[in-house]
Amino acid sequence: MRTIVPAYVVISACSAAYGQTTEFEVASVKQIETLQAGRPDLSFVGTSGKPFKIEGNRVTVNGTLHALVAAAYGVKEYQVLAAPNWADTLRYTIVAKSSGDTVPTQDQVRPMLQSLLADRFQFKLHPGAKEMAVYHLRQVKKSSLLKPAAADETFSWNLSGGAGGTLRSKATKESIVDFVQLVGVSADRPVIDKTGLTGDIDYDILISPPAGGSVDEVNRAIIYAVVDQLGLKLEPAKDTIEVLVVDRVDKPSEN
Numbered sequence: 645m646r647t648i649v650p651a652y653v654v655i656s657a658c659s660a661a662y663g664q665t666t667e668f669e670v671a672s673v674k675q676i677e678t679l680q681a682g683r684p685d686l687s688f689v690g691t692s693g694k695p696f697k698i699e700g701n702r703v704t705v706n707g708t709l710h711a712l713v714a715a716a717y718g719v720k721e722y723q724v725l726a727a728p729n730w731a732d733t734l735r736y737t738i739v740a741k742s743s744g745d746t747v748p749t750q751d752q753v754r755p756m757l758q759s760l761l762a763d764r765f766q767f768k769l770h771p772g773a774k775e776m777a778v779y780h781l782r783q784v785k786k787s788s789l790l791k792p793a794a795a796d797e798t799f800s801w802n803l804s805g806g807a808g809g810t811l812r813s814k815a816t817k818e819s820i821v822d823f824v825q826l827v828g829v830s831a832d833r834p835v836i837d838k839t840g841l842t843g844d845i846d847y848d849i850l851i852s853p854p855a856g857g858s859v860d861e862v863n864r865a866i867i868y869a870v871v872d873q874l875g876l877k878l879e880p881a882k883d884t885i886e887v888l889v890v891d892r893v894d895k896p897s898e899n
Contacts, residue, residue, distance in 0.1 A: 648765055658759050666742060666756060666758070666759050667759045667760075668740035668759070669740075669741045669742060669743040670740065670741050670787075671738060671739070671740035671741070671764075672738065672739045673736055673738050673760075673897075674736060674738075675734055675735070676706070676735050677735045678733055678734055678735070678737060678886070679708070679734075679735060680733075683751055684829040685707055685708045685710070685732070685735060686727040687707040687708075687711055687735070687828065688707070688711065688745070688822060688825055689707045689801055689818075689822055689826060690799050690801065690818070690822065691822065692799075692819035692821060692822060692844075693821040693892065695707070695711070695714075696750055696753045696757075698747060698748060698749075701743070701745060701746070701747065702739070702741055703738075703739075703741070703753050703756075704738065704739050704740060705737075705738050705757065705786070706736070706738075707735060708731060708732055708736070708763070708818070709730070709732075709734065709893065710727055710731045712761065713758065713761065713767070713888065715726070715757060715867075716754055716757035717758065717887060717888055718754055718824070719886070720828075720834070721753060722776075722828070722834040722885075722892040723887045723888060724887070724890065725887050725889050725890065726890045727893065728890075728893065730895065731893070738757070738760065740756070740760065742756060742775060745829045749781065764896040764897050765893050765894060765896045766893065767886045767890070767892065767893045768890075768891040768892040770889050770890055770891060771886070771889075772885055772888075772889050773886055775835070775854075775882055775883070775884050776878070776883060776885050777833045777881075777882055778835070778836050778881050778883050778885075779831055779834070779835045779880060779881065780782035780832055780836055780838040780878075780879040781824055781827060781835050781837055781838055781839055781876060781877070781878060782830050782838045782839060782876065782877045782879055783839045783840065783876055784877045785873055785875040786874060787874050788807065789848050789849060789873050789874055790847045790875060790876075791845065791847075792843060792845060793816060793817040793844040793845055793846050794817075794846075795847070796816060797817040797844075797846070799816065799817045799818060799832045799844075800814075800816045800817070801815040802814050802815075809852075809853065810850055810851060810852050811850070811852075812848070812849070812850055812851070813847075813848075813866075815846065815847055815848075817846070818844060818845055818846075818847070819843075819844055819845075820841045820842065820843070820844070820845060822846070824837040824839075827867070829863075830862075830863040830864075830866040831863070831867060831878065833880075836881075838879075839876070848871045849874060850869060851866050852869070858870045
């Protein structure tokens with residue numbers, strides 16, 4: 645039997661081994677908005693898999709509870725199970741300060757956020773594993789609409805409206821990590837990167853959702869555009885995924 649060691653266990657063990665503090669010196673938690681049902685939290689776009697904005701010893705992170713837990717434990721949002729409905733609709737901003745003058749790394753901040761979640765959200769969990777229906781995202785052909793980003797580019801992502809109700813999704817210097825997660829927002833099951841692509845990418849697609857279409861129809865139109873125009877394939881599969889199961893969580897005490 646394969647032994648599963650979730651990322652958060654490794655991070656916590658490393659923190660303890662090196663005597664690193666696992667709590668913020670001070671932290672502020674504020675709810676900033678309530679997302680409409682079906683509207684995804686896109687806080688991750690542009691972070692390149694690095695959710696924390698770190699300036700000196702000041703740390704900022706934004707997102708729903710699902711996003712915050714994923715950031716704290718170094719997992720994907722689909723790996724966090726049994727969270728309450730508000731975990732996907734209430735967005736928070738956390739502004740915190742680590743102790744001392746040393747600039748913390750992304751991995752050093754994770755156990756600090758874990759402690760904050762336990763304190764302010766009364767968050768408790770246990771690890772597990774679950775077989776899930778997933779998609780493997782593969783590149784099956786080259787497309788001129790998907791290419792490596794140039795070294796001198798800066799990140800941008802824009803979703804704009806066009807003639808006849810079309811949408812244009814255009815990005816420069818977006819990480820493949822963010823791109824796969826963005827595809828997963830519109831898919832009906834978790835998306836796992838099997839493209840073999842590394843680094844940052846540029847892409848430009850036109851999406852044609854039906855007039856007055858439902859959220860599901862718009863999402864299908866997005867997936868069709870990604871597959872048809874970027875030379876990609878969503879291959880149905882089943883994987884055993886490491887998961888974190890929420891045992892308890894409350895809406896947080898602010899500040």
